[in-house]
Amino acid sequence: MAFNLRNYLPSDYQVGPHDCIIGRGKKCTQNPGNKRFRAIIEATLDAYSNAPTKATKSEIIMQVLSQVRTDNGVGFVKPAAGGCFVLVEEASCRIAIAQAFRDALSGTYKSSKKHKAICRLERKSIQGKSVPMPSLVSHATVIFDPIKPASLLPSSASASINMFHLRDILNEATSLAFQFENEQMQALEEPIPLTFTTTEPAADDVFSMLFSAFGKDQAESALDPFEPTPIAEGNSNSYELPFYNSCAPMAA
Structure with a gap:
């Protein structure tokens, strides 16, 4: 940063108790x-x-600048080359x-x-209170160890094991539900066998069926209903057809 010659303070100038040094380091802070x-x-x-x-903030800044410059102090100074100090302009002070x-x-x-x-x-700090994932896995492996009791493990490990146990239960329930559904579908697809029971009719039932088929009159007759009856012997009053000669003259 370049300074004008008029900004340079005398070479033997000593920083007073009211001068503020703009810069970094312990020399400025102390x-x-x-x-x-x-x-x-x-x-x-x-x-x-x-x-x-x-505008109100600018007025407060000017008030602070006026307080720093009081009590015979030059205000804000800045170190320069050769151990000299320069007076900082008002714009830089603000x-x-x-x-x-x-x-x-x-x-x-x-x-900020x-x-x-x-x-x-x-x-x-909030995340530090919760147990990270690798520690959860390590605690989970310990909880299944039959040698170490579960009461000696931290509460976070017990919580993780409960979570794993709940997950196993849900997986088992889901598999059972799918298995039951598959069995139901197979039962619906398989044909149902139909069984019919038949009983042979008794001798009395056969006779009753024949009786109802051929009628009461035929049953009362002496003839066997299954024996065919000749035409000539069917009736005692036989009827002879008249002889017709085709060569004879027709009667007038």
């Missing part, structure tokens, strides 16, 4: 003027964070004050690195 500057920032932090507009406010409020900004680091630590 300087009495920097400690005083941080105290002013803490005192006006609430007013700056609750400021409704940017930027340094605004950055100090942002650093003090970094824990409340969701986009400090806030993200705090969130990561909170997530790790």
